[in-house]
Amino acid sequence: MPWVLFAKAQDAQHSGDAVGAIRALNQVLETPGLESRQYLQAWHFLRALGQQPAAAEAKRVFGVVLEVALDGGLDLLAAYEDNSARYFNYSGAAVVWEGGTDLENSPIQALLAAARPVAVAIGPWEEARLPAPAAGLARINILTPSGLHFGQAPFATLFQDPMGGPVLLRGQELMQALMDLAPPDAGSTSAS
Known part of the structure; x- marks a missing residue:
């Protein structure tokens, strides 16, 4: 439909x-x-x-996408309000969660909750989308009706940031939960 x-x-x-x-x-x-x-x-x-969305809807966090640029490539983690999630490792391995329910211990909703204060504190990005971050950098993308809100910095700096750190920490927890779903030595899997 x-x-x-x-x-x-x-x-x-x-x-x-x-x-x-x-x-x-x-x-x-x-x-x-x-x-x-x-x-x-x-x-x-x-x-x-x-x-434009109404003020009450503008900062609703529908999704969070974390990009971490490593020497070997880009790791990408995405989590959505509908309890779907994806993790793409720079090696090409991937885990896709389409279960419709949150994983054990609610890591999807925990990541979204950590991103909400960031979305409220910063405005949407008004420029053209930037290319993928360079090696050593991390980017937090927060997806709302008012547009993309993001922060980018060296991983260690962003991890120590009072707003960015909790988002990255919840992202690591979700990434681990998704990796735990993948069979050992699996290059790519879909879980539900």
């Missing part, structure tokens, strides 16, 4: 009907039970059409 609405919004926008596009995207937002990424996509397009 959401993809039909996204297509409808795109068709309306291409024909110059911004009101129709906004209406279709708002229907996505009003549809219960969608993936967090679908709500974020709708907000992305709505902002492009000049629409």
Whole structure:
């Protein structure tokens, strides 16, 4: 259903009907039970059409993506409000959690909770998206209806930061929980 609405919004926008596009995207937002990424996509397009979320919705954390640049490549961890999560190791190994329920000890929701005060404290990034961080750097990306909020610094600096440190710590706990789901010596797995 959401993809039909996204297509409808795109068709309306291409024909110059911004009101129709906004209406279709708002229907996505009003549809219960969608993936967090679908709500974020709708907000992305709505902002492009000049629409802004209400203040009460603007800083809602739908997702957190952590990027840690290592000498061998980029580790990426993503957690979403719908209790899905992904971990992509620089080696190419991956774990995808689509269980719809949080993992044992709630590491997904703990990561989102750690990111909420950061989203409230900083504004959304208004510039073009930056390339992946260089080796030694870490980036915290917080995904909200008002846009991307992020912080980037050397890993050790960000880990010691009063706001960034708790986010990275909760991220490490989620990463470990996801890795514990993977069979030994598995290059890639999907868990649910």
